[in-house]
Amino acid sequence: MAIRRKYSVSDVQKVIHALISKLISATSPWTSWQAVYGYPEGEVFNFSKLLVYVDTPIKTGTLTHQGGRPAVTMEIVLGCWNSGGDEGTGGVEECDIAAGHLLDLFGDVDVYSTQFTVTLGATTYTNKTLYDHGIIVTGSTGPRNIPVEDPLEYRREVTVSLIVTF
Amino acid sequence: MAISSECRIDFTGWEAKSTRIKYAISEAVKEAIDYGMDELSRKVTQNLGGMRHKAGTKSPSPGKLPVTMISGNLHQAVRHKRIDLTRGAVFIDKNKAPYAVHVHYGTKKMRPRRFMSDAVAERREAIINRQRYLVKLKIRRAGGNPSEILGL
Numbered sequence: 560m561a562i563r564r565k566y567s568v569s570d571v572q573k574v575i576h577a578l579i580s581k582l583i584s585a586t587s588p589w590t591s592w593q594a595v596y597g598y599p600e601g602e603v604f605n606f607s608k609l610l611v612y613v614d615t616p617i618k619t620g621t622l623t624h625q626g627g628r629p630a631v632t633m634e635i636v637l638g639c640w641n642s643g644g645d646e647g648t649g650g651v652e653e654c655d656i657a658a659g660h661l662l663d664l665f666g667d668v669d670v671y672s673t674q675f676t677v678t679l680g681a682t683t684y685t686n687k688t689l690y691d692h693g694i695i696v697t698g699s700t701g702p703r704n705i706p707v708e709d710p711l712e713y714r715r716e717v718t719v720s721l722i723v724t725f
Numbered sequence: 726m727a728i729s730s731e732c733r734i735d736f737t738g739w740e741a742k743s744t745r746i747k748y749a750i751s752e753a754v755k756e757a758i759d760y761g762m763d764e765l766s767r768k769v770t771q772n773l774g775g776m777r778h779k780a781g782t783k784s785p786s787p788g789k790l791p792v793t794m795i796s797g798n799l800h801q802a803v804r805h806k807r808i809d810l811t812r813g814a815v816f817i818d819k820n821k822a823p824y825a826v827h828v829h830y831g832t833k834k835m836r837p838r839r840f841m842s843d844a845v846a847e848r849r850e851a852i853i854n855r856q857r858y859l860v861k862l863k864i865r866r867a868g869g870n871p872s873e874i875l876g877l
Contacts, residue, residue: 598831706827
């Protein structure tokens with residue numbers, strides 16, 4: 560259990576980002592995309608690739624049981640943003656494919672078999688799984704279509720529900 | 726002395742109690758939905774009630790709640806309505822603040838300020854607890870046992 564209670568928000572965000580970055584570095588079709596930690600700021604909007612952003616998680620509740628340390632339930636928004644127009648980066652279809660892959664990733668037990676490396680505080684955890692970090696996925700919903708300003712820009716968001724143990 | 730040969734079974738008391746409890750639950754649900762909508766609207770309005778700044782100037786706290794105000798239209802656009810007896814909705818009046826969705830989800834130039842989903846996440850547990858209490862209270866007052874009826 561690597562997640563630190565007092566840093567749970569940023570730690571969970573880093574772990575999920577590391578998981579997605581690992582897939583993006585090694586697995587097709589994830590390699591066509593780009594992972595962003597947090598909301599994509601102006602400078603990353605070069606859109607050479609579709610962006611998969613990992614937004615800040617929100618705590619939604621606490622799970623307590625006698626004799627055990629309480630766990631928290633969280634929701635994290637993962638978004639796909641494609642602004643290369645229909646020619647450059649695959650358009651709306653690419654965005655939907657990315658959203659579908661995110662939904663499938665967090666709706667399948669395979670999410671627990673992907674090993675990745677993440678640094679939390681001063682400690683680097685090498686080749687650990689989501690389960691090793693004490694994160695259990697309870698569901699994923701979406702994709703929600705997010706209105707955008709540019710007609711050739713496409714954006715979807717998926718919400719993933721988690722139980723985080725410490 | 727004749728012994729009666731019939732055995733009467735009378736469920737009228739049970740039926741009256743069931744009707745009373747059913748009515749109590751429907752009243753409690755109405756009250757619980759109203760409470761949920763009020764509480765959520767209050768929190769959303771609070772999330773939209775940041776300091777005022779002039780049009781054309783940058784927000785003093787970009788990407789943070791409460792959302793800062795220029796015209797104040799979004800702050801005044803929080804509405805709620807009852808959909809049916811068991812459902813209600815809190816929403817933003819699009820005619821009053823058509824830009825609400827961009828404030829909530831962000832744009833290329835503006836970070837998101839999720840005034841609605843943050844309010845839901847923050848108040849969900851408290852609202853559900855209060856709603857559960859309201860339903861239990863009404864059932865108890867109608868002479869029922871909430872644990873038996875709700876299985877809680």
